[in-house]
Amino acid sequence: MFRNVIPQIPTSSRLDIRAAVARIRQAGTVRTQRLLAISSGGGHWIEMLRLQPAFEGFDVTYATVGESYRCQVDDAKFCTIPNANSSDKWALIVSAVHVLWLVLTLRPAVVVSTGAAPGYLAIFFGRWIGAKTIWVDSIANAEELSLSGRLAGRLADLWLTQWPHLSRLEGPVYRGSIL
Amino acid sequence: MIFVTVGTELPFDRLVKMVDDWGARNARSDVFAQIGAGAYLPKASGYARFLDSQAFAAHLESATVVVSHAGTGSILSALAKAKRLIIVPRRASLGEHRNEHQLATVQHLGTITGIKVAHDETELVAQLENPWDAVTKPIFSPYASISLIEAIREFTSPGKNNSSAAQTVAHNPSAP
Numbered sequence: 602m603f604r605n606v607i608p609q610i611p612t613s614s615r616l617d618i619r620a621a622v623a624r625i626r627q628a629g630t631v632r633t634q635r636l637l638a639i640s641s642g643g644g645h646w647i648e649m650l651r652l653q654p655a656f657e658g659f660d661v662t663y664a665t666v667g668e669s670y671r672c673q674v675d676d677a678k679f680c681t682i683p684n685a686n687s688s689d690k691w692a693l694i695v696s697a698v699h700v701l702w703l704v705l706t707l708r709p710a711v712v713v714s715t716g717a718a719p720g721y722l723a724i725f726f727g728r729w730i731g732a733k734t735i736w737v738d739s740i741a742n743a744e745e746l747s748l749s750g751r752l753a754g755r756l757a758d759l760w761l762t763q764w765p766h767l768s769r770l771e772g773p774v775y776r777g778s779i780l
Numbered sequence: 781m782i783f784v785t786v787g788t789e790l791p792f793d794r795l796v797k798m799v800d801d802w803g804a805r806n807a808r809s810d811v812f813a814q815i816g817a818g819a820y821l822p823k824a825s826g827y828a829r830f831l832d833s834q835a836f837a838a839h840l841e842s843a844t845v846v847v848s849h850a851g852t853g854s855i856l857s858a859l860a861k862a863k864r865l866i867i868v869p870r871r872a873s874l875g876e877h878r879n880e881h882q883l884a885t886v887q888h889l890g891t892i893t894g895i896k897v898a899h900d901e902t903e904l905v906a907q908l909e910n911p912w913d914a915v916t917k918p919i920f921s922p923y924a925s926i927s928l929i930e931a932i933r934e935f936t937s938p939g940k941n942n943s944s945a946a947q948t949v950a951h952n953p954s955a956p
Contacts, residue, residue, distance in 0.1 A: 634938065643788045644852025651856075651924045655932035667788075669832035686789075688878070711936050733936060737928075741852045744884035759935045761928070764888070777928030779856075780920050 634710035637703070637732075639664040639723045641684060641716060644741060646670055648715040651779040652737065655713075662707055664700075666719065685718045687748055693718060701726050714753070715739060715779075721753040728756060735759040740778055742767075782908070783843035784813035787851040788830065791818035792876060795868050798901045799847055800825050802908060812839060845908070850882035855889060860922070864914045866896045866907045893919055 636659035640649045646665050650673060663674050666684035682703065685696035700722040704712070712727035713735045714720025724734040736757035738750040743764055746754065754760035754773055762768055763778035784799050786792035796815050803811040804824035811825035814836070821827070831839060840846065840861055848854035850869040858865040869886045870876035890897040894915045898904035923929065 636936070642853075644854070644856065647853045647856045648924075651922065652929065652932065654923050655929045655936075657933075659936070667832075669834065673833060713932070735932060735935065737932075739852060740889075741850075741885050742881055743888035744881065747881070759932070761931070763928075776931035777925035779924040779928065 633660055635660045635662065635707060636711040636713065637662050637664060637707055637709035637723060637727070638713050639682070639700070639703075639720050640714055641719060642666045642670065645716045645720070645739060646673075648737065648739060648779045649713075650674070652713070652715070659711065662709070664703060664719070664723075682719050685722075687718065697722050704730060704732075711735065713737070716747065716753075717749045721749045721756075724753050724757050733758050735761070736773075737761045737779075738763060738767075738773060740764075740780065746773070781839070781842045782808070782811045782845050782847060783839050784811065784815075784825070784847045785836075785854050786814060786816045786818065786849050787854060788816070789851075790870070790877065791816045792849050792868075792870060793818045793820035794874065794876065795847070795849060796820050796822060796825075796827075798868075798904050799908075801901075802905055814839070845911070847904070847908075850885045850889075852885070855885075855895070859892070859894070859920060860918050862894065862915045862918045864896075864912065865894060866898050866904065868898050868904060 636656055638649055638656060638661055640646050642665055662678040662680065664680050664682050666682060668681055671679045680703065682699045683692065683696045685692040696719050700719055704723060704726040708730055709732050711733045712723050714723055715737045716739050724736060727734045734757045736750065736753040738746055738761060740763040742750060746767065760772040762773035762775050765775045767773065768775035784796060786795060796813050796818055797820050799811060799813065800822040813822050813825045813827040814831050815827050815829055817829065840857055840863065843863055845864045845866065846858045847866045848858065850867045855867060867886055867890065869882035872878065872880045886897045889895065896907045898907050
């Protein structure tokens with residue numbers, strides 16, 4: 602039913618994508634608002650990298666769970682936070698303390714996460730300081746949302762899924778994917 | 781080089797053992813496995829538990845085939861380098877993950893050109909022993925779809941308050 606839902610991009614359309622990114626750069630007003638782009642490692646991080654054109658003009662800080670990812674964002678601000686998942690409550694608490702400190706010291710206007718638990722924590726705390734919060738559910742969740750996705754979605758101002766069949770009136774909404 | 785990767789989060793001994801056994805049976809000396817926190821140590825393959833991003837990229841570059849768990853990071857990395865890719869889903873029923881989302885991943889992403897899916901040893905061996913043509917270059921752009929990027933840009937524009945911005949990004953299943 603969902604075969605071929607992800608289009609392969611022909612060369613002409615790749616040129617269109619570059620042109621569109623260039624238009625975004627030219628048209629945007631100068632924004633110096635801070636944006637926190639926070640994710641777990643692995644696929645979550647790679648999905649975040651593919652969203653970089655969306656952050657043009659913001660003062661971006663990337664936060665993820667490993668120092669070795671720093672080189673993938675050139676000279677952008679970067680910090681590490683402890684990883685956590687739902688199966689280790691103590692790791693979750695440690696991660697929460699770090700994420701809370703990051704949010705309170707950075708005071709971002711926007712928090713974006715591609716998951717998982719550290720991203721949920723950032724959205725939770727981001728709301729306390731009035732940040733706009735965005736949750737982009739992983740493309741890996743093709744049949745149902747993850748636990749962190751369901752929890753974060755109810756908090757996030759913009760709750761996105763990458764699969765049209767998971768889109769609902771009450772959220773998440775589908776507006777494209779990272780592919 | 782046949783590059784096996786189980787990702788950064790969980791072990792995947794079944795996958796590592798299947799490829800290692802195949803390599804041993806066929807006297808292959810060109811198998812390398814990233815095994816994570818796995819308990820099974822390969823006997824016929826080189827291995828490391830974890831690779832930092834540079835080491836991972838280097839192994840990916842040298843690989844002729846990537847055999848990976850069905851994790852988004854590995855799939856996206858292999859697609860970006862136009863590598864032949866075999867994805868093997870972890871099964872919650874075998875205690876390999878918290879849920880069966882990797883099964884869903886292979887169903888929905890497994891039809892992409894250049895990706896083969898193997899659920900068990902028979903299917904995996906069949907893919908390893910019957911190489912298919914690799915795509916000559918990456919079939920996706922380095923970035924997300926324009927509609928997703930613009931949806932985020934629109935939402936984060938200064939002057940848009942949260943409720944009105946969310947309404948402009950409405951439920952729209954027909955969006956590209």
